[in-house]
Amino acid sequence: MTTTDAAVSAPEIASDETRRRFELEEMGFKEVPKKWRKFYRYWQGPTDVLAPNEVICPVCKVVIRATRELRPGDKVYCMPCMSRMVVVVGEDGRLEADVVF
Amino acid sequence: MTTVDVDDFDPHALTEQDFLDQVHSFQFWFDSVEGYLTDRPYGRPDATVEEPIDDARRDRLITSLCNYCVGETAALDGAAGLVQLAPDRNSKIFMATQVVDEARHLEVFLHRLRELGVGDPEREIERRAQPALVDFKGALLDLVAEGDWQAAVFAQNVILETMEYTVFRLHASTADAVTKDVLAGVIADERRHAGFGENDLGRALAIDPSGRVRLREIRTRLDAMVLGVFEAALADIGAPVEGHRQLASEYLDTVERLGLT
Numbered sequence: 001m002t003t004t005d006a007a008v009s010a011p012e013i014a015s016d017e018t019r020r021r022f023e024l025e026e027m028g029f030k031e032v033p034k035k036w037r038k039f040y041r042y043w044q045g046p047t048d049v050l051a052p053n054e055v056i057c058p059v060c061k062v063v064i065r066a067t068r069e070l071r072p073g074d075k076v077y078c079m080p081c082m083s084r085m086v087v088v089v090g091e092d093g094r095l096e097a098d099v100v101f
Numbered sequence: 102m103t104t105v106d107v108d109d110f111d112p113h114a115l116t117e118q119d120f121l122d123q124v125h126s127f128q129f130w131f132d133s134v135e136g137y138l139t140d141r142p143y144g145r146p147d148a149t150v151e152e153p154i155d156d157a158r159r160d161r162l163i164t165s166l167c168n169y170c171v172g173e174t175a176a177l178d179g180a181a182g183l184v185q186l187a188p189d190r191n192s193k194i195f196m197a198t199q200v201v202d203e204a205r206h207l208e209v210f211l212h213r214l215r216e217l218g219v220g221d222p223e224r225e226i227e228r229r230a231q232p233a234l235v236d237f238k239g240a241l242l243d244l245v246a247e248g249d250w251q252a253a254v255f256a257q258n259v260i261l262e263t264m265e266y267t268v269f270r271l272h273a274s275t276a277d278a279v280t281k282d283v284l285a286g287v288i289a290d291e292r293r294h295a296g297f298g299e300n301d302l303g304r305a306l307a308i309d310p311s312g313r314v315r316l317r318e319i320r321t322r323l324d325a326m327v328l329g330v331f332e333a334a335l336a337d338i339g340a341p342v343e344g345h346r347q348l349a350s351e352y353l354d355t356v357e358r359l360g361l362t
Contacts, residue, residue, distance in 0.1 A: 032133050060295070081296025101306070
């Protein structure tokens, strides 16, 4: 899909070629409209290993998924709880998300 | 005019305003609840089989559900009043969807009480309601009557809904099959309600941080009421000690993100 900057000011996740791309499929998460369900999945608890394109929403604990590898500074949205967040590196070196108000 | 390539329907490519317009809309609500409430009369699929519940567990479950009904009634009355106070159309429309959610929660919990053999749920709720939760309901509705949007959203969508969200998830993890199904739909709704409260207040406090002083006072007055009630609910459902820690910690994380500690 091509869209103009009238509708999308800037992609929240940069589309440079060095990032791995991911083909998303629905994983049983049905709490948002169908077209967006593949971008979210339930977190299975502390043993749930996140992929490079995933980060946990600190507000509602749903796993947010992207079509590209996530990096610090990327902006993502949690539609299930309506939060906007930025990807950061946590104390343990893993990617986390901080809510942006 | 420049163009950028974005993936079909990629939510992360939305502008902030487009995102807010989407998630606050009635259409978003409708297309969301369709995913998890279709073919679930009173929140449960017909195929779910009732499992045996011994008398003691049943009694504790009835107490929990009675108090959930008090909380849901508070949120139903509160959200209905907040529709008129909403500062913009997106908030007004979202709050109207919350009214519907809260009415459904009350209805499914009342229905579950009847399934558990409670002949007169209203009388049972009156008998088993924790006084602190009844007091909280009164305090919330006072804030609504005063026309105080921020304080009422904080009391309802942050204090009450954040704690309910944690308790319902913990309860669902140990509940009988039917109660678990009923709770699953409620939990999905609570995600929106708690998220709305945190983000609405977060945006307002980012613009005018002076509001934090007043909200901290409200927090001091009200959160202990609700915390005590839900700690008792966790005891009733047999949640492990870790569950009590999770309740306190998830709530504290929320108020910390809002700068209200």
